[in-house]
Amino acid sequence: MRDQIAKYTAKLIADRAARPDGIAFAAQDDRLIADGNPELARLAEGVLSQLSCLGLVAACPALPFADFLVARAKPGESTIVPRDTETRTFLHDIPFLRRTELDSDPAPQIARFLANRKGVVVEGVGIVASGAVTVEQAFINYCSVFHATFVKYLRDLLHEGYLIHGEAEAVREFRDQWLRPLSAEGLVSRHGSLVEPAEILAEIETVGRYTVERGLVDSFFGNISARAGELIYISQTAASLDELAGCIDPVPLDNSSTTGITASSELLAHRRIYEASGAAVILHGHPKFAVVMSMECAEENCPITDCWKECPRVRFLGDIPVVAGEIGAGGLAKRVPPVIGGPGKALVYGHGVFTVGRADFAEAFRAMVDVENWCREEYFRRLAAV
């Protein structure tokens, strides 16, 4: 398990989801081990010893947004309730512990929260997340909380503005120094139609890795496919975009085989996009500014409250169509295909971006970069006006 701890520590650093010096993992098989920042490692060990889980991560997020959310929370509140689809579906809500509530040994308190949820924000300490089955699962849950707090905080800022001391400076630093320019420049990808299976698999692996390396998405969030004749090659469910070797299912368009039962939960959406648009490849990810902006709606006095699944409208952010729809069989597969063909891109409310390439991944990748850049720019334009 030490190799797993080393691997996911490195990924947290590469994804810039945690401070390099503020990461610790614990894992237990027939004995419990912990590694990383000594203080956090002691905490991780203390928490995991009280849980029926295999792995746990305790780390300081690379951004202070989770702590800001706690500080902004009203007295009496004890959970962060994001509205993005990913978090709502898989985490429901995120409990937090205020700095003032922490005991001298907070491990039992944290364990009580993790007895009921996958991750917890501990003000002044960081995010602690468990993995019932693997160390990787703890990493994924940490990233989910990091993603959720990122999206929630930026969205709250747009609606409520700065409320506490130090926020404006931190956000300025985040904008000017932490964020990196997103670009598709310099990527090496194949041009033109993909035909040979080996070529298709290699290209999907490469492009999946690019999306993570370029900071477009966190590794665990998204899926990717290419159509070749009567087959869709699609990444498997719960596959990391930067580790797709051996995790791509060839699925017959006529459903003559069910081998693809392990394919991404968005297989149906991909299939319908191919049918509706004639695309050759599809890229789907959860770039954070796109997720934030997808939830911005100018409609006033709208009777719909469950916007993420009920909104029947096609809204636009610039030239990007935005539709509602939950993941898998939850409606997204119905609403994205009709709108993506023309612009080659679409946003799903509180979820993420779909882009297509008519011939190859270069077009789809550029489109996703453009969407996220547009949303990032628009976000800061609107924030300045708050």
Add this chain to the structure above:
Amino acid sequence: MHGWTGNILRVDLTTGRAWREDIPREVLHAYLGGRGLGVRLLRDRHRLDPFDPDLPLIFAVGPLCGTPAPTAARLTVVSRSPLTGTVYDCSAGGRFPWRLKAAGVDVLSIEGESPQPVVLAISGESAELLPACDLWGKGVHETVALLAGRGSVATIGPAGENGVLFANIMMGEGNSVGRGGLGAVMGKKRLKAVVVNGDRPVTLLDRKRFDHARQDVMRLFRASPVIFGELGIAEYGTPALVDLMRQRRMAPTENFRRTVFDGAANYSGPALRREYRPKNDGCYGCPIQCKKSTPQGEHLPEYETVSHFGALNGIASLAAIVRSNTLCNELGLDTISAAATISAWGEWRGRFPTADEVPALLADIACRRRDGELLSLGSRRAAAALGRPELSMSVKSLELPAYDPRGAYGMALAYCTSNRGGCHLRAYPISHEILRKPVATDRFSFSGKARIIKIAEDTNAAVDSLVACKFSFFGATLEEYAELLAATTGMEYTPQGLKEVGERICLTERFYNCANGFTVQDDLLPERFFSEPGSSGEGIEIPPIDRARFDEELQKYYRIRGLTAEGVFADADFLVRQP
């Protein structure tokens, strides 16, 4: 009290007496219902022989039964298995559990032995024994039809009457209480059927909270490719796994001599859809509806059944496989053990049965005549009697299902640690080793598997005690079901708390088994898996399992469970300290 009724209905078939008792609240809270409650109620009888009249046959529902909680209209039947000798439980869905709960009981406990065949009829507060001499000998379909007017039916077929060691109890809608031969226990008590028609509503404490949690569950179902994906089990039933197991090269073939069967495409999910145009025919109140039947209502086989009557016996005819399934359902035979026992016998005689020979063999097994007399004992006893014990592909005498352990090492370990013998459902590592839920694990590695199996066993023991279907957990987790439970009962359970309940149940089962002589010697796979490779190819190697590495992981499992190196309890008073 919400969620639970707090009542047990006891029936003594020897005296004909039926009476109700209260179940202590602390027992309900500590064991939930279903499997956990049934196992707890065996505490004073777990040393009794499976056919001892004093051994109870326990039907237990859970606190979510009767509510709209997804997949929770289920019960668990608990006793001691005549096939394995272990404590045994099996869950089944349908209207019967819901009707039983609506009769105002959490548990129906049946003991004694009737002097003549009877049917137990439960109607509202009353319970009576009806003569059933005219039903004895009849098949399941006819028995259900004759009793349907009185309510929902659970019955045995000729196999249970005749004491076949893998006889099922069959629910009227086609669900089965399968594997360990509890149908034979029921037959020994000369109880042909139970029919129940309760109609009391189950009350929820907090409807709004419940509805919110239910929506969370349904959202996760819709997000799960295995459940509601277009290639998932809601669309194709569990035969959706046929193509996957073929591709992963771990479909047991010809008594596990090989792991790829060329004819598997004939009985895949798409093949069943093409040939039969099936309709949904799943468990009552279940949104998944993974069971399928023909438009005429003939139940179509599940994955294990198509694979074992197919690949395991070298039969590629879908029509023949469907016929075998129908016949097993009619006779009240477990399909996995029946097919696996026939397969072991086929290897012994040097020839697997042809498709045309199977129906007569099944009838002979159910009636315990000709070759069927030997085969009715299950593969371990049959192979031993034939002088080739190594041909039984079983653990603790329970025939292995259709996941070759050489293709999934967590599955290999879980077959052995399972308290009811070679069962895939106790820890269900196929979920992560093959289906990538909740996350993928390396199927060819033992690393971490001892802990993973332990956690999964505890989790599933809680699930079996709620009682919910394990397929729910391809999407949902204990987080959402703990919320449903809290909203129903007002008791604030957490996922961690439920796993602790599950741990208590698993250890209690293990304690019972150890008290009946089970040790590390019984936690072992057949030698074939350590010495013979599977069918490698297409870039996938299926080598024999490394015995030393397997043993190492098994010892880790024992340490995690707090057991000795012999797999038994150092603490003889373990049971005394349990609630």
